[in-house]
Structures are given as C-alpha cells and as structure tokens.
Amino acid sequence: MGCKQVFKALDILKKNGFKTTKKREEILRYLFEADRYTSAKEVYQHMNKLYTGISYDTIYRNLNDFSIHGVIEETELNGEKKFRFHCSHDNHEHHHHFICTNCGSTKEINMCPMGYFEDQLADCKITGHRFEIFGLCANCQ
Structure with missing residues (x-):
C-alpha cells in the first residue's frame, strides 16, 4: 500500500513538471513510513545517511515543492515547520x-x-x- 501511495504522489509531481528521482522517492517514502509530522531536519538526517553530503537546502526545497503541489501537508508546531505525507491521496475525504x-x-x-x-x-x-x-x-x- 505504501509504495502505491508514494508512486501516486510521484505521479502528481511528474504531472507538475518534476522529474522522478530516487531521492524524491526516498523523501516521500520516509514521510509515508513516519506517519506523523516531521521536521525538515529529521528528513535531512535520514537522507544524509543514504546520500552523504546532500544539502539541507535541497531537502527543504523539495519539501516546500511537495507541499505546494499537495503531496505532503505542512503545519507549524512549536515554532517550526513540520511535514507529513498527505493522508488522503486515495479517497480525497475532507478531514x-x-x-x-x-x-x-x-x-x-x-x-x-x-x-x-x-x-x-x-x-x-x-x-x-x-x-x-x-x-x-x-x-x-
């Protein structure tokens, strides 16, 4: 089920002019599996283990783009922007x-x-x- 939702999110990004990359896929997979709001720093730490030297700015820019195109949600929690995988890609139920x-x-x-x-x-x-x-x-x- 997780892969299906991640690929659906990647398809939304592709339709909006973004290339599908392993890094983007991994960011989305991480957020999906976390199933909670996470900080850009947490995502960066995870990604830096897999892609040593990846920049924080790259992670933050991708998170912002994902949010703009509706594949992830964002909120502010304790003065910090947090992100989570959008939980209603399949059913589009309002909640x-x-x-x-x-x-x-x-x-x-x-x-x-x-x-x-x-x-x-x-x-x-x-x-x-x-x-x-x-x-x-x-x-x-």
Missing part, C-alpha cells in the same frame, strides 16, 4: 487533525466545524481552511 505537540503523531478528525464559521462570515468568500487541534497523544501524556 482535519489532532497533532501531538511532543511526538508529532496525528489522528484524523472526521468532522468539520466550517458550517459554524460560514454562518458568521456570510459576507466573506472563504477560499480554504485548515482545522488542527494540538495536545498530547496517549503515549506522550
């Missing part, structure tokens, strides 16, 4: 997340509070939203 502020693990929240806010913002055009709840998961409490 939100609980994010552990200690380990970065996530749980899907399959409820959306936007109806409440749309009523309050009737004179505004909403173009997107993200709803995240932060706290400690059961393992970190």
